[in-house]
């Protein structure tokens with residue numbers, strides 16, 4: 001039974017690819033790139049495992065990083081409206097590049113948009 005979005009989209013590879021596409025945007029973004037560390041690889045793993053866990057996958061993020069505490073973890077970064085909108089733009093483009101059902105896509109985009117709005121801190 002494909003009960004969760006994680007199962008329906010094909011599990012972890014979907015989230016790894018989604019995050020790769022998102023980071024393609026981050027790498028060329030003049031607002032976002034300076035906020036991220038030089039080595040982008042650990043952050044990719046954290047984001048992919050977090051999203052996979054959130055959508056019904058194994059609790060790998062929890063194992064690696066513990067409780068998400070996303071607001072606290074983003075506190076070191078100055079997230080203005082512009083930074084938030086840039087993040088959302090790249091994430092929506094990444095989701096748009098993925099093969100998935102319409103309802104799942106709408107749920108995923110809706111969640112990411114909502115979460116990004118909550119993480120603006122300036």
Ligand code: HEM
Pocket residue numbers: 032035036037039040042043044046047050065070073074077079083084087088112115116117119120
């Ligand atoms: C609003 C715009 C956002 C900006 C500018 C932003 C920026 C960042 C930055 C700079 C990092 C550190 C990356 C690293 O250490 O390599 C990070 C980590 C992370 N972000 Fe965001 N982020 C945003 C929104 C979001 C949203 C909406 C989510 C979840 C839906 C999210 C989930 C995460 C996760 C899970 C991590 C890894 C945390 C950890 O270290 O365990 N972020 N973010």
